[in-house]
Amino acid sequence: MKKTSKRGSDVKSQPRRQTVQFSASLVDEFDPTSGCEKPARKSATQLSIRRKSHVPSDIVESLSKQRGNPALAFTAIVLIGVGLKVDWDSFFDFNRDGVLSSGEADALGRVAGIACVLVLLLGWQVFIYQAWENARYAQKTMSPFHQALKGKQSDEHHIDYLQQEYSNLQAQLTRKKRSSSVPVHVAAQDPESIAISRRTKKSQTVKTVQDFVRTGAKVDMTALLADHRQARLNELAKDIHKWDFNFFDVAEITKEPLAFTGFICLDALLPSLPTEFVVDKAKLLNFLTDVERAYRDVPYHNSLHGANVAHLVWSFCEACGLRAHLPSEMQFTLVLAGLVHDIHHPGITASFLEKAGSRWKTDVVFPFELADMELSILYNDQSPLENMHCAQAFHLLSKQQNAFLPSSTTAGIRRALVRAILGTDMAKHAETMTKLGALIEHKERNGKSHIPWWWPSSPPASTDPEKRTAWERSLEEEFVMELFLHAADVGTPSLPIDQWRRWNSMIQAEFHNQGDLERREFGVLISPPAGFDRGAGAKAQHIFTKGFMQYVSLPLFTQIDILTRVPDSAFVASGVDISCCLENLRDNIQIWEETVPDDA
Numbered sequence: 288m289k290k291t292s293k294r295g296s297d298v299k300s301q302p303r304r305q306t307v308q309f310s311a312s313l314v315d316e317f318d319p320t321s322g323c324e325k326p327a328r329k330s331a332t333q334l335s336i337r338r339k340s341h342v343p344s345d346i347v348e349s350l351s352k353q354r355g356n357p358a359l360a361f362t363a364i365v366l367i368g369v370g371l372k373v374d375w376d377s378f379f380d381f382n383r384d385g386v387l388s389s390g391e392a393d394a395l396g397r398v399a400g401i402a403c404v405l406v407l408l409l410g411w412q413v414f415i416y417q418a419w420e421n422a423r424y425a426q427k428t429m430s431p432f433h434q435a436l437k438g439k440q441s442d443e444h445h446i447d448y449l450q451q452e453y454s455n456l457q458a459q460l461t462r463k464k465r466s467s468s469v470p471v472h473v474a475a476q477d478p479e480s481i482a483i484s485r486r487t488k489k490s491q492t493v494k495t496v497q498d499f500v501r502t503g504a505k506v507d508m509t510a511l512l513a514d515h516r517q518a519r520l521n522e523l524a525k526d527i528h529k530w531d532f533n534f535f536d537v538a539e540i541t542k543e544p545l546a547f548t549g550f551i552c553l554d555a556l557l558p559s560l561p562t563e564f565v566v567d568k569a570k571l572l573n574f575l576t577d578v579e580r581a582y583r584d585v586p587y588h589n590s591l592h593g594a595n596v597a598h599l600v601w602s603f604c605e606a607c608g609l610r611a612h613l614p615s616e617m618q619f620t621l622v623l624a625g626l627v628h629d630i631h632h633p634g635i636t637a638s639f640l641e642k643a644g645s646r647w648k649t650d651v652v653f654p655f656e657l658a659d660m661e662l663s664i665l666y667n668d669q670s671p672l673e674n675m676h677c678a679q680a681f682h683l684l685s686k687q688q689n690a691f692l693p694s695s696t697t698a699g700i701r702r703a704l705v706r707a708i709l710g711t712d713m714a715k716h717a718e719t720m721t722k723l724g725a726l727i728e729h730k731e732r733n734g735k736s737h738i739p740w741w742w743p744s745s746p747p748a749s750t751d752p753e754k755r756t757a758w759e760r761s762l763e764e765e766f767v768m769e770l771f772l773h774a775a776d777v778g779t780p781s782l783p784i785d786q787w788r789r790w791n792s793m794i795q796a797e798f799h800n801q802g803d804l805e806r807r808e809f810g811v812l813i814s815p816p817a818g819f820d821r822g823a824g825a826k827a828q829h830i831f832t833k834g835f836m837q838y839v840s841l842p843l844f845t846q847i848d849i850l851t852r853v854p855d856s857a858f859v860a861s862g863v864d865i866s867c868c869l870e871n872l873r874d875n876i877q878i879w880e881e882t883v884p885d886d887a
Contacts, residue, residue, distance in 0.1 A: 530867050549594070627680035635801050637670070770850075801819055833880065
């Protein structure tokens with residue numbers, strides 16, 4: 288794709304400020320705790336929901352004032368039936384001579400005209416009533432937040448923020464005034480803070496967080512908690528681009544960390560996207576919510592991990608400077624790949640799937656599914672999990688309520704998105720490192736390397752040098768995206784030590800669960816005992832983790848750092864600064880070496 292915006296040279300010194308703001312305005316019509324519809328009441332919130340409906344608000348208002356009457360519809364049907372049964376010629380033959388006189392014919396004509404007018408009026412009432420019912424149904428089902436709130440206890444403040452963000456956008460587009468019944472004053476001129484003031488009746492009490500958001504500042508512990516969490520979400524949104532950002536803070540505030548992260552990061556990229564790269568925010572919210580639900584409840588490969596990887600690739604772009612040469616639409620694709628790269632992960636490795644085949648001896652219980660048995664066979668043992676992640680992501684994107692991008696745009700980013708996700712397969716780590724070394728040699732020798740780094744891909748058959756350059760540039764972009772997503776996926780050891788310890792305990796819990804499953808399924812462990820045997824001991828597990836840090840994460844980040852320093856100033860990864868990542872990683876390895884447990 289063609290780059291449409293120029294960026295300044297001081298990319299690292301001036302990171303793009305997050306423009307998203309939080310405010311409090313929950314959807315009154317729906318109860319997030321039950322997914323049930325509440326009795327509607329006229330408010331500013333309802334007006335914002337009407338703006339998000341696919342039925343124009345003025346039509347909804349006019350139809351709601353012209354409700355038809357079902358009794359009239361029934362009357363019309365009865366009259367039509369009676370009219371078809373009656374012999375009108377005999378009825379108006381007053382002298383019973385079998386022939387209608389002129390006076391009798393005139394009377395019949397007048398009655399027929401009156402009947403037609405009556406039927407038309409009744410038919411109009413039926414039409415109005417049906418149209419009003421259809422508009423009401425569309426308003427309910429097509430709301431972008433209906434799917435997010437249905438059948439799941441969602442986080443009130445997160446849904447509130449997303450709803451308000453979309454409402455603000457629609458208000459700017461339609462230039463409609465909000466109702467004054469629930470006044471909300473946002474200090475938009477001060478990006479560092481948001482001041483929210485509401486009016487409430489003294490008789491109203493605050494029983495839930497929703498009540499606080501809806502009715503106002505009645506002094507209550509629940510209200511104070513809600514206000515604190517709202518302010519905390521604002522702080523997290525502003526700092527999410529930083530590499531050392533503590534993602535466990537997000538998990539403490541919201542039950543939907545992936546939707547929270549995805550919306551903030553992708554929304555911040557929208558102003559820099561090409562004009563043809565149109566994003567429907569309402570459908571984006573639906574998509575992110577469905578992605579969050581599609582992640583399984585496993586110890587490590589859950590929605591929190593997906594959100595964290597998306598945050599890390601976003602930090603590569605914003606804080607480290609990858610955005611200087613990577614087009615904005617590819618940045619969007621990279622963050623999107625981070626969000627979905629492990630969607631619906633069963634919490635077991637591909638080696639287990641290949642060994643178990645399609646007939647497991649143990650019962651298939653949560654979090655596993657019968658479809659997991661077929662993954663290895665379905666994808667011929669070639670990255671079965673990663674192929675499944677891609678299929679799941681595009682299946683959700685294909686749904687009408689989730690298609691936030693035009694089909695042509697989705698097709699344009701599909702190749703890069705699929706390649707980035709497939710590149711997270713640890714079975715391909717050695718191949719990735721080999722290509723990375725070949726690319727570094729290719730750049731350092733000005734394209735005169737012994738082995739083409741793009742193998743097994745083939746350059747275009749055309750002799751046109753421009754086509755060859757464009758092809759290689761596109762391939763470099765895709766490979767760099769693959770590299771940085773892979774680095775983010777294995778990059779938790781490069782976070783501050785307290786965060787890395789928590790992530791490590793989560794992956795250990797998942798490995799131990801698989802070790803127990805392997806003993807039940809095969810009778811013995813097929814994975815390294817030091818990492819998968821629950822009884823291996825703290826020292827063995829400590830050494831296993833150190834091996835991952837020292838022989839997987841560190842070489843990858845070191846080679847990427849070398850790649851960013853190649854002499855080609857126009858190269859996609861040129862000038863990216865990952866020194867903070869390497870510094871944390873080396874410090875953590877040193878701490879790990881100094882704190883070996885005593886028990887064997």
